[in-house]
Amino acid sequence: MMVERKNNEILVRFSAGTKAYKIRSILDYLRYEELTSKSQATEKAIDILTKESKTVRWEKIKKEIGLDD
Structure with missing residues (x-):
């Protein structure tokens, strides 16, 4: 493995024999960290948004399968 810093990036190189999965x-975790590093969302705001989206989705599913009586 080789780690190299160039400008505003960090390059990491692995040998071809390394298992990609x-x-x-x-890399997925590091991408998540990169995307959320400047987020100002609070845990409470995320919890509220999650609850609202699950509620809306559940209502849609109930309607689709006929449980909205």
Whole structure:
């Protein structure tokens, strides 16, 4: 593995023999960290949004399968 810093980026190189699926999960986590690093959302706001979206989705599912009587 080789780590190199260029301008505003960090490059990480792995040998071709490294299993890609193992690297992918780490990269997914790092991408999440990158995307959320400047977020100002609070845990409470995220919880409220999650609850609202689940409620809306459940209502749609109930209607689709005929449970909205």
